[in-house]
Amino acid sequence: MVAHVLRLRLALLVGALNARPLVLLRRLAGFAVLALAVAAVCVALIRLDRVPDGEAATLTVVGSSLLVAGFFLIPLFSGVEDPLDPRRFVVTGEEPGRVAWSVALASPLGIPGLVVVAVAAAMIAAWTGHGSPAGLAVLAALLLVGTSVLAARCAMAVSAVALRDRRSPQLTGLMVTAAGVVAIPVAAFAFSLEWSGGLPSQLTEAAQVLAVTPFGAASAIAVRSGGELVASMLVAVGTLLALAALWQLLVRTLMTSTERVVPVGERRGLGWFAVMPGTPGGAIAARSIVYWFSDPRYLANVIVVPVASVLIVTPLLVVGVPLQTVALIPPPILALFLGWLVHNDLAYDSTGVWLHISAGVRGVADRLGRLVPIVLVGVPLLALAITASIWIHGRWAVLPALVGVCVSLFATGLGLSSISSVAAPYAVSRPGEGPFEQPQRTGGSTTQALVLLGAILLSAPALWWGWLSLAGDEDEAWTSFWSGVGVGAAVLVVGVAIGGALFERRTSRTMEFAETL
Template identity: 85%
Template sequence: MVAHVLRLRLALLVGALNARPLVLLRRLAAFAVLALGVAAVCVALIRLDRVPDADAATLTVVGGSILVAGFFLVPLFSGADDPLDPRRFAVTGAEPRRVAWAVALASPLGVPGVVVIAIAAALVASWTDHGAPIGLSVLGAFLLVATSVLAARCAMAVSALALRDRRSPQLTGLMVTAAGVVVIPVAAFAFSLEWSGGLPTQLTEAAQVLAVTPFGAASAIAVRSGGGLVLSLLVAVGTLVALALLWRLLVHLTMATTERSVSLRERRGLGWFAVMPGVPGGAVAARSIVYWFSDPRHLANVIVVPIASVLIVTPLLVVGVPLPTVALIPPPILALFLGWLVHNDLAYDSTGVWLHISAGVRGVADRIGRLVPIVLIGVPLLALAITGSIWLHGRWAILPALVGVCVSLFATGLGLSSISSVAAPYAVSQPGEGPFEQPQRTGGSMAQAAVLFGALALTAPALWWGWLALSGDEDAAWTAFWSGVGVGATVLVLGVAIGGMLFERRTGRIMEFAETH
C-alpha cells in the first residue's frame, strides 16, 4: 500500500509538468521563486555559525516555531485541493488505518515536504556547528519534519470535513478573526522588540516559551540541556503522537463521510445555520449567535464590559501606580465578566427556549450551544487585551501567567454560568425593551455573586502563581498557565454536564419561568 501511494505521489509530481506552455511556465517560475527562497533560508541558517550559541539557539527555535505554525494554518484556510485526500482511496476498499499511514509516509515527497526537509537539513548543520550532539540534532530535525507534515495533513483533513462547501460571509468572518488572533499578537511582539547590539531580550524570552510548546519543542531539542531538554523532548514526542492519533481519526471520518455537491443556492440565506454543524448543539449555537448579534440587550453588554474593564483601573493610575503594573489588570477583569455574562442567558432567551424543550434537545447540547457566541466574542477580545497588556508591561515572560489567569477566569465563569442560568434564572428586560431597563425582581443577586466569587476562588491558584511570576520567578509563569488551563477546562466540562442535567430535570420550571417572565 505504501509503495503504491508513493508511486502515485511521484506520478502526480511528474504530471504537474504535463500542461500547456503558459501554465507550465507559470509553475516553473513559481517553483524557481520558491527554490530561491528556500535556498536563502538554508544559507542563512548555515551562516549562523558566525553568531553566539545563545543567539543561534533563539533564532532556530523561533524560526522552527513559525515553520510548524505555517504548516498548520496555511492548509487550513487556503482551500487548496489535496491530491492525497483519503476519500479518493475509499473506492479501493482499503482500510482507513493503512490509508492513513501510507498517505502520511508519502506526504514528504510533495513540494512542502521537500521544503521542510531542506530546512531541517540546514538546521542540523547549524546545530552541529554550535556544538550540539549529532544524535540530538538529527532527532530534532526528524521530529520537526514529522510534526510539520502531520500538522499539514490534519489541517487539510479538517478543512475538507468542516470547511468545504460551507463558504459564506459568516465563515469568512470566522477565518479573518482566527487569523487576527494569531497575527495581531505576533505583530505587537515584533514592534516591541528593541535591537541594540544583539538579540532583544523579548525575543530570547519568546524562544524560551516556544521551546516548551508544540510549535517549537522539536527545534529546541538540540539547543537545550538538562531538564529543559527532557521537557522539550517530551512535548515534541507527545505532539507527534497526538497528531498521529488525530490524523488516524480524521482519515476514518473522511473515508466514512460521503461528499455531496451542494449548490450555493441551497445554502443561500441560511447564514450561521449553514456554518455550524448539523447537530442539535450546532442549531442551538447558530440561533444563539443570531440573537446575540441582533439583540440590543446582548450588544450593550458586549460593548460595556471591555470599557468597564479599563475604567475600573483608571483610579490606580491617578494615585500613582506604575503603568506596567496597571496594564496587567484589565485582561483578567475582562475575562471574569465575559464568563459571567451568560449566568442568566436562559432568561434572555425566554421567548424561544420552548423550542429546545419541545424538540427534545439534550441539556448538554443546549448548554454548549449557548456558550458558542460568547466564546466567539471573548477569545478575540481576550487575545487583543492580553497582547496589549503584555506590550505595555514590557516583559513577555509574563505572558503564560496572564494567559493562564484569563483562561481560568473565563472558563470557570462559563462553567458556573452554565449551571446558574438553569438553576436560578431571574427576570430581565423583555425583547424589544431598552438594554438598561430592568424589571422589579426579588432574586438574582445570589446567582450573580456565586458566579463572580466562584470564578475568583477557583482561579486563586493561578492568581497566586501569577503573582510569583510578576515578582521575578519566571518558572512560576508556566505553573500559573497550566494550573489556570487545567482548572478552567475541568470546571467548564463539569459545569456543562451539570447544567445539562439540570436542564433536563427542570424543563417544567423552565417553561413556567419563560411564560411568566
C-alpha cells in the same frame, strides 16, 4: 500500497510540468523563486556557526516554530486542494489505516515536504556546528519533518471535513477572526523587540517558551540538555503521536462518510445554521449567535464590558500607579465579566426555550450551545486585551501568567454561569425593550454575586502564582498558566454537566418562568 502512492506522488510532480506554455512559465518562475528563498534560508542556517551558541539556539527554535505554524495554518485557511486526498483511494478498497500511513510517507515528496526536508538538513548542519550530538540533531530534524508534514495533512483533512461546501460570510468571518487572534499577538511581539547589538531579550524568552510547545519542541531537542531536554523531547514525541492519531481518525472519517452533493440550483441562506454542525447543540449555538449579534440587550453587554474593564482602573492612574502595572489589570477584569455575562442567559431566551424542552434536547447540548456566542466574542477580545497589556507592560515573560489568570476567570465564570442560569434565573427586559430597562425582580443580585465571587475564589491559585511571577519569580508564570487552564477546564466541564442535569430536571419550572416573562 506505499510504493503505489509514492509513484502517484512522483507522477503528480512531473504532471505539473505538462501544461500550456504560459502556465508552465508561471509555475517554473514560482518554483525558481521558492528555490531561491529556500536556498537563502539554508545558507543562513549553515552560517550560524559564526554566532554564539545561545543566539543560534534562539534563532533555530523560533524559526522552526514559525515553520510548523505555517504548515498547520496555511492549509487550514487557504482551502488548497489536496492532491492525495484520502477519499480518492476509496475505490481501491484499501483499509483507511494503510491509506493514512501511505499518504503520510509520500507527503515529503511534494513541494512543501521537500522544503521542510531541506530546511531540516540545514538545521542539522547548524546544530552540529555548535556542538550538538549528531544523534540528537538527526532526531530533532526527523521530528521536525514529521510534525510539519502531519500538521499539514491534518489541516487539509480538517478543511475537507468541516469547511468544504460550507463557505459563507459567517465562516469567512470566523476564519479572519481566528487568523487575527494568532497574527495580532505575534505582530505586537515583533514590533516590541529592541535590537541593539544582539538578539532582544524578549526573543530569547519567546524561544524558551516555544521550546516546550508543540511548535518548537522538536528543534529544541538539539540545543537543550538535562531536564530541559527531557521536557522538549516529551512534548515533541507526544505532539507527533497526537498528530498521527488525529490523522488516522480524519482519514477514517473521510473514507467512511458520504460527501454531500449540493444541487446547482440550491440556495444557501441558512447563515449560521449552515456553518454549525447539524446537531442539537449546533442548532442552539446558531440560534444563540443570531440573538447575540442582533438583540440590543446582548449587544449592550458586549460593548459595556470592555469599556468598563478599562474605566475601572482609571482611578489607579490618577493616584500615581505606574502605567506598566495598571496595564495588566483590565484583561482579568474583562475575562471575569465575560464569563459572568451568561449567568442569566436562559432568561433572555424568553418563551423560545420551549423549543428545547418540547424537542427533548439534552441539557448538555443546551448548555454548550448557549456558550458558543460568548466564546466567539470573548476569545478575540481577550487575545487583543492580553496582547495590548503585555506590550504596554514590556515583560513578555509574564505572558503565560496573564493568560492562565484570564483563562481561569473566563472558564470558571462560564462553568458557574451554566449552573446559575438554570438554577436561579431572574426577570430581565423583554425582547424589543431597551437593554437598560429592568423589571421588578428578586434574587438576581445574589446570583450575580455568587458567580462573580465563585470565579474569583476558584481562580485564586492562578492569581497567586501570577502575582509571584509579577513580583520577580518568572518561573511561576508557567505554574500560573497550567493551574489556570486546569482549574478553568475542570470547572467548565463540571459546570456544563451540572447545568445540563438541572436543565433536564427543572423543565416544568423553566417553562413556568418563561411564561411569566
